[in-house]
Amino acid sequence: MSEKRYRVGMIGAGVMGERMIDAVLKHPDYQIIAISDVSEKRAQEAAARSGNAAWYTNYQELLDQEDVDLIYLAVPPKFHHSIALEVLARKKHLLCEKPLANSLKEAEEMLEAAEEAGVVHAMHFPMYYQSVLPEMITRLETVGDLRRIDILTHFHQWPRPWQQTPWLAGREQGGFIREVLPHFVHLTYSLFGDLQVVRSHVDYPDDPQACEVGVAAYLELADGTPVTVNGLAGIAHQEHLDYRIYGTKGTLSLVNWTNLYAGLEGEALEPVTLQLQERLIQLLDEMAKAISGEEARLVTFETGVKVQKVLEDLLGKE
Template identity: 50%
Template sequence: MENSKKIRVGIIGLGVIGERILNTFYKHPKTEIIAICDVVKERAEQISQKLNGVANYTDYKELLQNPNIDLVYVAIPPKYHHSVALDVLASGKHILCEKPLANSLQEAKELMEQAKKSGLVHAMHFPVYYTNAFQYIKNDVESGNIGEIRRIEIQTHFHKWPREWQQTEWIDGREQGGFVREVIPHFIQLTQALFGELEHIQSQLELPVDSEKCETGIMARMKLTDGTPVLVNGLSQIAQQEHLAFTIYGTKGTISLVNWTILEVGKYNEPTREKMLQLDNQPVDLITNIVNAINGDLADLIDFQAGYEVQKVLEALLQKV
């Protein structure tokens, strides 16, 4: 595809996650990065050099004035999503936003409403939804292979939080950081994508004495609309290697997504075993779906409406509503 037909991308925020998705955009045949922004000038200039000298800014509003940008990826801390994303929408550019959608339910609601009014493509970065592991889970649940769903469990255990590769001040803070905000939304989204609304949320947080620091543990119980229980077990600062699991227990089988990519399945009265998936069955990725949506083609996107639904659960888990 010629460069003129590619979706031209601007990126706001060049932290660990921002750079990771930047590389995905860079390698994608239908997108072209033409501008980047980070408040740390040296960081923006360094990444610009790696991208053959694309325009770089320290003020995102200057990036938004670039008329050639089609899509903006917002990869900044949650505290700033609301104001920046509103400005992106006001500029008439399509948007991909990091999770969580905002830093409060009211902010998320306003973003959802403005995104709908804009008529622009608006998407959330929930990449697990687009993996073949999740599609296998979805097919197994919808086909009835694991029988009646008895319970869903979300486990997020960390030997250290923030993790070694996440040493930024905000991610350790109670205002906008913590693993409940950073990790658990992925599993909330997967649960809602499979089963719909979550309700009757009861949450118990473990908080350090320092009121500036984020949670060190969470135990929560919620329900699907049919009454099926959903349990959350989160803990940090423990002598165990990081372990994440999204497990669905059924009357005919159990299926679990472990550490993002490992699929473990088991039938009635059998142990769970790792399921090797065929790579040629990989579903359409997030970036391709965004490109399709911008071009008016068929697309499957987790939009700001879904981001708002995740936020409702997240705020209840954090005992903010």
């Protein structure tokens, strides 16, 4: 393998870890040199997929590898905090999966540790690197006065059939509020700035270990514009995600992550044709700029803390 500029250590080789391996393999600036997963099989398979990286079942051994420049952390959320603090104590740059942590306190401690370490800290919010976002920003002018934002996240089955890992079904760190809503909370920050939860009602099944099956919440932007969240899991309807912006002159609707629709006064919504981008590659480009000291477009832990506050309030503010 020829030497590339930045050497990545990956902790967590599950669904996201595999996606990152594929992105890094395509990227000219990075190579994965070490992988850790508590599952030996996953660690070994991921190492083979990434072109012969070293593999470990204990991430501390990976962190002992001096030549790692950057850690990509893709373990389930309740492990982000403890592992991130060790990564940051060793002053490695850190790209962490969302949600930043499993509580607001943990998220704040991670931000503090990252700032103290003086390293690049960033999170993976794919929509931030998709062409849909600049298109929405441009089209906000056509919306007129903002009336309301409605965030709808409906799942026929949660966890989805392709995500059958127990942690996603559990109340402690799973559920679609922690897993899917961060993307739309962050999108709202990117488009409109600060956002706070006014009230939230969460429905749980009888099993005290099982994650939520519904949420109905009312939030506000800083200027008082209402934002609603309507989330349901275990309904007849197939998965449907719709982020909708209502204004006096126009409507924007982002369906199932990448399908943008727009309509002006009195018109039906029409699809907007967009050239979609390789989001992880874009993120890695920005990360490389930041590591080399250039200005970069990243979602830092500071924003991660803000998103975490909204998630915790959605889960806790009746």
